[in-house]
Amino acid sequence: MLTSQSIGRRAALRAAAAVSVLAAPRTLRAQPAAIRIGILQPVTGALAQDGELGRLGATLAIDALNAAGGIKSLGGAKIEMVFADARSSPEAATQEVERLQAEGVSAIVGGFASPICLAASQAASRYDLPYIVDVGVADSIVSRGLTNTFRFAPGFGSFTSVAIANLAALIAASGKPVKTVVLVHEDGLFGAGLAKLMNAELPKIGLEVLETIPHPTPSRDMANVALRIRALNPDLVIPSSYYNEFVLLARTMQQQRIRPKGIYAVLNGAASNYRFVKEFPEAANLVMDCNHWFNPNNPLALTVKKQAEAAGKFMAYNVPLNYSCVGLVADAIERAASPDRAKIIAALNTSTFAGHIMPYNATKFVGGQNQGAIPVNLQVQDGDIKVIFPEAVASAKPIFPVPA
Amino acid sequence: MTLLHVEGITKQFGGLRAVDNASLSVPPGTITGLIGPNGAGKTTLFGVISGFIPPTAGRIVYNGADITAHPPHRRARSGIARTFQIVQPFAGLSVVENIAVGAYLRHAKRADATRVASDIAHRVGLGAMLHQPASALTVAGRKRLELARALATAPRLLLLDEVLAGLNPSEIRDIIPIIQAIRAEGVTILMIEHVMQAVMNLCEHVYVLSQGRMIAEGTPQAICTDEQVIEAYLGHGAAGQMQAHA
Amino acid sequence: MLEITGLRTGYGQTEIIRGLDLAIAPGQIVAVLGANGVGKTTLNKALSGLLPIWSGTIQFEGSSLAGATPADIVAAGLIHVPEGRKIFPNMSVLENLELGSYRRARLHRRTNLDRAFTIFPRLRDRASQMAGTLSGGEQQMLAIGRGLMAEPRLLILDEPSLGLSPLLVEEMFTLIRTLNQEGLTIMLVEQNVVQSLDIADHATILENGQCSIQGPAAELAANPALRRAYLGL
Amino acid sequence: MYTPAIVAEAMVNGLLTGAVYALVALGLTLVYGVLHIINFAHGALLTCAMFAVWAASELLGINVYLAIPPLALIFLALGYALQRFVIGPASRGDDANTLLVTLGLSIAIENALLAAFKSDTRTLSGDAAFDVVELGPMLLSRPRLIGFAVALVVALLLWALLRRTDSGKAIRAVAREKMGASLMGIDVRHIYALTFGIGCACLAVAAGLLLPTFYVTPRVGQAFVLVAFTIVVLGGMGSVAGALLGGLLIGVVESLGGLLLGESLGQAGIFVIFILVLLLRPTGLFGARA
Amino acid sequence: MKISSVIAMAAVLLALVGVALFGPNTAINFLVTALIVALAAQGWNLLGGYCGQFSFGHAAFFGTGAYVTAILQSRYGVNAWIGCGCGILAGAAIGTLIGWLSFRAGLRGSYFALITLAFAEVLRIAANAAPITGGGTGLLLKLDMRAANFQFASRGTFCLIVLACVLAVLALTTWIARTKRGAEFAAVRENEDAARALGIDVLVTKLRAMALSGAITAAAGCLYTQYFLYLDSNIAYGSWISVESLLAVIVGGIATPAGPIIGALALHALGEATRLLAGRITGIDLVLFGLILVAATAFAPKGLAGLWNAAQSRRSPRA
Secondary structure (H helix, E strand, C coil): CHHHHHHHHHHHHHHHHHHHHHHHHHHHHHCCCCEEEEEEECCCCCCHHHHHHHHHHHHHHHHHHHHCCCEHHHCCECEEEEEEECCCCHHHHHHHHHHHHHCCCCEEEECCCHHHHHHHHHHHHCCCCCEEECCCCCHHHCCCCCCCEEECCCCHHHHHHHHHHHHHHHHHHHCCCCCEEEEEEECCHHHHHHHHHHHHHHHHHCCEEEEEEEECCCCCCCHHHHHHHHHHCCCEEEEECCHHHHHHHHHHHHHCCCCCCEEEEECCCCCCCHHHHHHCHHHHCCCEEEECCCCCCCHHHHHHHHHHHHCCCCCCCHHHHHHHHHHHHHHHHHHHCCCCHHHHHHHHHCCCCCCCCCCCCCCCEECCEECCCCCEEEEEECCEEEEEECHHHCCCCCCCCCCC | CCCEEEEEEEEEECCEEEEEEEEEEECCCCEEEEECCCCCCHHHHHHHHHCCCCCCEEEEEECCEECCCCCHHHHHHCCEEECCCCCCCCCCCEHHHHHHHHHCCCCCCHHHHHHHHHHHHHHCCCHHHCCCEHHHCCHHHHHHHHHHHHHHCCCCEEEEECCCCCCCHHHHHHHHHHHHHHHHCCCEEEEECCCHHHHHHHCCEEEEEECCEEEEEECHHHHHCCHHHHHHHHCCCHHHHHHHHC | CEEEEEEEEEECCEEEEEEEEEEECCCCEEEEECCCCCCHHHHHHHHCCCCCCCEEEEEECCEECCCCCHHHHHHHCEEEECCCCCCCCCCEHHHHHHHHCCCCCHHHHHHHHHHHHHHCHHHHHCCCCEHHHCCHHHHHHHHHHHHHCCCCCEEEEECCCCCCCHHHHHHHHHHHHHHHHCCCEEEEEECCHHHHHHHCCEEEEEECCEEEEEEEHHHHHHCHHHHHHHHCC | CCCHHHHHHHHHHHHHHHHHHHHHHHHHHHHHHHHCCCCCCHHHHHHHHHHHHHHHHHHCCCCHHHHHHHHHHHHHHHHHHHHHHHHHHHHCCCHHHHHHHHHHHHHHHHHHHHHHHCCCCEECCCCHHHCEEEECCEEEEHHHHHHHHHHHHHHHHHHHHHHHCHHHHHHHHHHHCHHHHHHCCCCHHHHHHHHHHHHHHHHHHHHHHHHHHCEECCCHHHHHHHHHHHHHHHHCCCCHHHHHHHHHHHHHHHHHHHHHHCHHHHHHHHHHHHHHHHHHCCCCCCCCCC | CCHHHHHHHHHHHHHHHHHHHHCCHHHHHHHHHHHHHHHHHHHHHHHHHHCCCCCCCCHHHHHHHHHHHHHHHHHHCCCHHHHHHHHHHHHHHHHHHHHHHHHHCCCCHHHHHHHHHHHHHHHHHHHHHCCCCCHHHCEECCCCCCHHHCCCCCHHHHHHHHHHHHHHHHHHHHHHHCCHHHHHHHHHHHCHHHHHHCCCCHHHHHHHHHHHHHHHHHHHHHHHHHHHCEECHHHHHCHHHHHHHHHHHHHHCCCCCCHHHHHHHHHHHHHHHHHHHCCCCCCHHHHHHHHHHHHHHHHCCCHHHHHHHHHHHHHCCCC
């Protein structure tokens, strides 16, 4: 009898489930219209790796927001992602912005590369469509006076000043004389711009730039760059390149036994990348980077990290940045209590969002730039990426100079 | 008085002396022939006269002026037109368009050039094929086209490189009066020809080139009985045998 | 050995050979004569498979050559020494000769090389010289020697005397006669009428893509039509 | 500012790289010399070969250098089939058509690789690739030394093939005298396809030599093919020896240019050389004047 | 021209204007991009199709037009319309210069194609390094939507302007093909020696074609700049535009006035279609693209225009 009873209970459960399934459409119908948010990422072409990570961050954020009940001020409206592939080119991005506009999104998040962000935010501004830049660091993105464009993360200017300040602190703390620097940068948008700023700023903290070495992307060979570094024998090497080239450079330096007192990267594509750390632990060890990074002390950030790893990806900065940017938009819509673009823009302008997973203060936008954004310094230690600055969120002490 | 004077032209290709100190004169209003066995250097000499091949030595005087350094298109503008032994039609163009390219040299307007082109096409017997693509023409048709295109530039001196080769006797019979008519209009002609029958009929004066050298000149009749010429054509010992048979 | 009936062929749309008949018996030298542009070279190209046959038949030793590739024809033993020699200027004399036996008689390469060098001692002296640097006469020897390397059953010689000095022409014709006396069948395509008729058994005059006069060489030499065909007299 | 030792090391590095460049150029020049076509799919085929090497090494676990001989054979067959059944028939001997067909193939191959492998960068795992050999004050990369040696050996083998075998002689014969070759019973289409195949086999070898110190992405071939064009033009189009010398020269120029002028301008230097050679001496530095 | 062709062209034109006036922005955006490529391709067609000189480096002209326009505006405050005019002139100038250097050196066929490729690459590397082009940072034009500024609030207006440019070049090409200059182009394309013998200065003729081709393709670059308001060295001098302008012509029909337009529209439509069909697997669309190019060369050497003509003449065999 026990068996039949349990069967009976199971059947009852099944019936109940059926009822709830039948009832579901009614609940759905009662729900308010979903809010559509455009996620623009380059998932094909040269930047596909980064674009996929950005998409992952946005997806995780939207899932979390919807699971938490959607936009409450709009009666629990769900957030719907409209994905657009920027195909690694500004032109394609512009085209996709048009499509997102046609699909009636309330805001766009993403872009990743500065050229894409520049072109896409400009295209969106024709429609006063709020555009949240996830990564693009070029300062011109927010200095053009576009009222629709907001950048959550820090820009070039902020990165260089923080990177230099932290470097000065690092050198002071080490107590060792560090005088000479070689800059190695990719000759595209971000590397060249950064090198220019560094060249102006580094002498102010008493560092002599021995040489600025640009290289194209892709580069076939880093042997010459390494040779020049060897010839110059600087105390410090500051590289800013994309992933492939920095990996080539780091490995070539390792091979050529070039051991400066430190490799202090700024916004480098590889220096704070788990893949590099995992695949070439020796070359990566003790490399420092000033970059975007999540707050290692934020439990939500650690959850997101686990989720990303469960999805088979590394937790690069794209994930938490997009996660946070989507949260920022959702918060603005929540406060605007409307899918209306002008109201969302107004809400963003007065935003004091603190529910992100970056080591930032609450947001405060001035001219579209988040004043609360802070670059962090990282160092590869023991096969992991540790935050070494600012001290408030640091997870490890810097090791500098590199022990011989 | 000569229209064209070729003075001591030599052309060396690597180790090969294709033309060796050759000279000739073409008086205005005449048809002059240039004959010689295969590989004698006739076409090379033509190339030098029309400016396509720079000579190693010697000079070309046309209408009293030294034109040795002039590029081909400049010679064409000053009235020297040539045909090619290996016909060079503009294969992608129609017959009338081909000829019009020549006519544009003297007529800037499309309507004029086309009218001239179509007139000339009729004169050389291509009237029925005006709008056919040049690539669809037979060998005879292409030879006529070569001739028509050169004529369309309104030349004073016409250089004909074997316009009869590859034609059958009736085709040759058709074309000879056309050439005579061209001369009658005052165009001076220098022609390379293999078909001796035509040379005999057309030319007042003939030059014979063999192995790059001028070996004889004179009236066609005189040339035909010249021992050196017969040997050059029929081979060593031919003259003697011919004499024996005759 | 070779029998051509009603052959028509040409380039693109243009017919050059317009119904040609020709037969060659084993052991003969047959001279094919004619002025420039009558279709001699076109005929040779059709015979060696470089041009498709439009209509008519070519039988070589009893089998048809319709649709045969140049390689097939070489393999069958019909070797064509082309006008203008077409030797490989970037290769040594020895390599040129070796390639003569690329398709046929490869196993006899060594013996045939010796034979070629015996026939043309001058080639032996220049075995390692680049063929492009040879004189015209030497190049012609090389072309024939290369043809002989394939142990031809029938050898087509296209204008072998072209561009040679009179002395060399003499030498060339003597050589052709010698080769024939050693048993080689030869089709000799020439402009040099008198000397060709001197050594040929049989001759044919090509005019306008057809054979206008055919017959034993000695008869043709006396035929006034010959002189007319050439000089238009 | 640079010690002689460093300049010397840059030169040696250039020579080592140049030998592999030469191998890439060898295939291109051979195809040009014989078929008189410019193969715009050369870069894509190189990428293809590099992925093949990567797959053999990372997926099948075969040692890179052991993978080279079988891959060379596979690419020989692939190239043969490509010329015989695709490029030859589709272009019908017309220059412009060849250009379009090879361009189309290059687009198709590159993007098929993109679809199959995504745009991720792939490198060979393991640090063996970064072994060095100490030579006096110089630290030379072991894989590059191997690459240099193998490239020279392959060039030598190719030279022997062209000089010593009937097929090789037939290739040289077809290059200069197509009709004469036909009349010797050489099947020109076969020789064309064989030449193309050999060109592809060279690429497979080059891929195996490049990969240990480099990475592969679906567009990586482009980075090499322009250099290869420069080498081919420099050495004289169609000249095997020219390609070898040109490769070594370009390797050194690039390396010294990179050292003294910076990487970006060093690359521009290659194109400037390319343009100057085309304008001033289109037959190449080592070719005979036309 | 046959009636059916005229009707077909009028219908296409009407459809294009309809899209520009009433279509959704996505469609207009598609059309603008396709038409800019069509314009660049029209430039290629004049040189490659009509004059027979295959270039692999039309990016050199496109980029020069684009950069001159952008630099004059962003650095020197020159009016956008004037900037575009200068861009077009600069395209003609660079075309003449490259042509003068290469043709005087006697480069033809593959050699010419290679040297144009090299010139475009040198320009790309130089633009990436020079400060005036903004180096790798690129140039951004200020969004300022006024007609006086060659920027329009409505994408449709811009679309109509591009369409007008394309039609103007179509008319120009058709006209040139019927003049002495056109005959000279054709003669040089078909046979340089014969052209010379007929009194044509081949070098001058080729330079004319280069200048005109350069100007037209540069105009495409100017329009691109005005539309996207952003430029970097890879957009301006990247090989994509060299390849696309060549492909559009080949696919559409070489040396036909409408070929580049048909080709560019067809290629972009094909691109969109394959992207839809192939879903999000990157590259599959371009694989198809490449294979279609091979097939087109093998089976339709005269392009879509050739197919259309063949179909027309099949229908009316006596024409």
